[in-house]
Amino acid sequence: MSIDKEVSIAVVGAGGVGSCFLQQLAYISKNHPKVRFHLTYVAIIDKALYHKDFSDIDIDTALSTLEASGRPLPTLDVAVDYLASIPRKVVFVDNTSSQGIAEAYPEILRRGISIVTPNKKAFSGTYELWQQIFDASLSTGALVYHESSVGAGMPIISTLKEMVETGDKVLRIEGVFSGTMSYLFNSFAPIAGTGGRWSEEVRRARSLGFTEPDPRDDLNGLDIARKLTILGRLAGLPIASATSFSVQNLIPEELRGTMDTEEFLQKLADHDDKMELLKTEAEAANKVVRFVGSVEVATGTASVGLKWYNRSHPIANLQGSDNIISFYTERYGLKPLIIRGAGAGGHVTAMGVSGDLLKIVSQIV
Amino acid sequence: MSIDKEVSIAVVGAGGVGSCFLQQLAYISKNHPKVRFHLTYVAIIDKALYHKDFSDIDIDTALSTLEASGRPLPTLDVAVDYLASIPRKVVFVDNTSSQGIAEAYPEILRRGISIVTPNKKAFSGTYELWQQIFDASLSTGALVYHESSVGAGMPIISTLKEMVETGDKVLRIEGVFSGTMSYLFNSFAPIAGTGGRWSEEVRRARSLGFTEPDPRDDLNGLDIARKLTILGRLAGLPIASATSFSVQNLIPEELRGTMDTEEFLQKLADHDDKMELLKTEAEAANKVVRFVGSVEVATGTASVGLKWYNRSHPIANLQGSDNIISFYTERYGLKPLIIRGAGAGGHVTAMGVSGDLLKIVSQIV
Known part of the structure; x- marks a missing residue:
């Protein structure tokens, strides 16, 4: 079967949900019949792993490599500039509960980067932020999915x-x-x-x-x-x-x-x-x-x-x-x-996230 | 908001589910921000409504027009030839429980036409038919969704x-x-x-x-x-x-x-x-x-x-x-x-069908 699409994944957060998500991403990337997944960026609270030439990070060893040889965490602006310069479609996976990252969603979407996240903050903050997020999505076509923000992996x-x-x-x-x-x-x-x-x-x-x-x-x-x-x-x-x-x-x-x-x-x-x-x-x-x-x-x-x-x-x-x-x-x-x-738990929450990722990937060229 | 995509819809069957589906299609076509839906073909057991020049059928009046001035039902082969000649992406909506139509799914998919249906027959018949359907989908990229074949509109x-x-x-x-x-x-x-x-x-x-x-x-x-x-x-x-x-x-x-x-x-x-x-x-x-x-x-x-x-x-x-x-x-x-x-009923079953239609439309260019 030939590869139809290639997509870059950027993952922020490697706690209970984030680490389960990376396991699921490893499974998906090995089993998807038509899409090649490139893990291009991984970050935790103080470190990030990424390459100037956008080369792939091995999914299975991403967290240990990040721990051993990650760079200091760039500012969110610098990170978004980097992601926007990747020469293919990018999905930003926010597995944190950070308010600061949530507030950057409109800008991330305006740069054409799609978002999946279990982070409730962006969608339950001010109504203005909510509108900015979905306006940005509608105007650029970048997508935003957040199934796991309510009821973890359940189809709510x-x-x-x-x-x-x-x-x-x-x-x-x-x-x-x-x-x-x-x-x-x-x-x-x-x-x-x-x-x-x-x-x-x-x-x-x-x-x-x-x-x-x-x-x-x-x-x-x-x-x-x-x-x-x-x-x-x-x-x-x-x-x-x-x-x-x-x-x-x-x-x-x-x-x-x-x-x-x-x-x-x-x-x-x-x-x-x-x-x-x-x-x-x-x-x-x-x-x-x-x-x-x-x-x-x-x-x-x-x-x-x-x-x-x-x-x-x-x-x-x-x-x-x-x-x-x-x-x-x-x-x-x-x-x-x-x-x-179950409305909580790393594996089921991550399943909502990776399910959303598949939905986005099916829609982007 | 500008129109991103245009899609032709062919609907077969206008019983309890089919008539509810047409109501939902009317709603969707008026409210979708980015897609123009063209109803291009409608058929019931003995009649069909379609135009040689592929011009649109008004969704709201489709069934009464079909009743009043439909042509005799073409054979399935002729209908599929017609649908395959439409100069845009086509989704075939099978709201019947016909075994004969179910058996034509592999050919419909091979012609590049996507399918949504509540019809259980194709998916619960021989395993060979099941394989032919999904092989055809994988090889041409035409999609097949059948949420309502189990549990009506529920996300099963x-x-x-x-x-x-x-x-x-x-x-x-x-x-x-x-x-x-x-x-x-x-x-x-x-x-x-x-x-x-x-x-x-x-x-x-x-x-x-x-x-x-x-x-x-x-x-x-x-x-x-x-x-x-x-x-x-x-x-x-x-x-x-x-x-x-x-x-x-x-x-x-x-x-x-x-x-x-x-x-x-x-x-x-x-x-x-x-x-x-x-x-x-x-x-x-x-x-x-x-x-x-x-x-x-x-x-x-x-x-x-x-x-x-x-x-x-x-x-x-x-x-x-x-x-x-x-x-x-x-x-x-x-x-x-x-x-x-509820695992049955016209409106909820049709909701599974129109939800599937939206999934397909979001994925086809």
Whole structure:
């Protein structure tokens, strides 16, 4: 089979997602029937690997070579100039969660470089940045895909975009968008049995690695608000930012000051009775409490917070740290399209990224 | 915004899916920022509408014009010659369930014409036809997409293809692939309550339009076997045909002869005790019985039949006529990716077709 296309890949970030992505890129480059992939640039926080003559970096050994003989990281401007001078199509793969890189997306796209990323920052920041990104894409034809910015590798964004582009009317999007919140509420208020005390569940989830090092980074609801911002905008709502709508913060007000994580976890126990009351109130109505996000397209509103569900409802009935996303649309009628599964993790997040890369490669000449 | 591309669309079939597809095509052609869609050919069972000079057919009035002033349907060879002579890229949209058209896919693709279709026949027929189709696509670059051949508009096939192409190992695919079987078993063996007698549930489902006019066309399991054949092949298994693996036929052996539907439904009642026993056996184990299909990739086997599930299992916990498909893969680990929703219906099936059309259009120059 003859090679139809050649494409250069630039990868920034080699953490959990980035290193899994490089493994997948190695697989794809060996198995794609028609495309030759050239890894031309790899960077981590302080180092970069690239060659003045644009020669290939071996994918399998890229990270060890970068570690051993990378140059000091160039400024983003210098890096983008370098990428724009590569004499073939370039895809920039941003596997960081950097705000600075996110803000450079419009310029990167204006230089004709396509982007794939799981980085939520660019799409959940100001609405102005969102517009600049998609305007730049539309004017140069450089593409930008970000499936893994919501629900990791699950087909959430592609599905929503297809609904919108084919003329379905999205009415409501609702779900559990955080593996941490899923795990916490599935344990705290299970559909069968009583569950533990709130602060103990938080402590246990943390020890099992289901929370950020500081659980307050999950409990504040901001990560979920960012995801809803992205979905709401894709559904056509000009959501100003991830802090422009109602987000329930599960960090008690008294504990929002500066204190270390251990002190926070100790003091959180003082609020267990309040959480227990929430749980028993729901139980009295034969329901369970869950922490969900939703976008109501008709009213143009998004919200994040506690809601009650019947035990047989798919949102009540989650397990472990699974995410679930329901799309209520005109075409689907009363029964939503539901997608459920792991919404975090290096391999599945990277799969969303490499799937997006394949979509871009199929479209560029 | 300037037009980047022009594409000709040929549509065959104007039943439930076909007429919804034309509505969606009208929407897409008015709203796509960069592509001009030309409807160049429309055909139904005995008539076709097309112009020697390839001039456009108005999408909104296509069906009434076809009805009023269509020509007699040309042979498929003549139609394909006509389509191949159109001086731009052509996408052939097969909204029929015709075996004859399915068998022409290799030739259509060899002529450089891309295909989108919900028609299962081509992909669940002989393995030789499957190979001819994808070989033709690979050699000419004409594309073939068939999302709606499994699970209507739900992102089943695109998700599975992405897993395979990015190097995930698909281990098992399991689910309820038939809206009819979903409805029947959710009513016959609900997770709460006792459910009705089997033959009465079949009769009721039929009267509500949840079965084919003759329910035996659902109860024989063949439709599910066709879908599993497609998924198994996409997962890499060379499944010979939809009748090459174990398929449980819920039509009692004595009732497989020729008799009309009413006689069948009456005689089915004689078998209610046997079905009731299946239900109570499962209940005694605190489970419910469901009619599922599964593909086990490691052993290369597919099967369709009755299985027991815990009440909290997502497959037990379906509602109405929803389909559910679970992908167990190496990357997703113990918890599968699950997609659930309507697996039939004109609008959602057409959405899979028009979504595929957009994918093709984004890739062809």
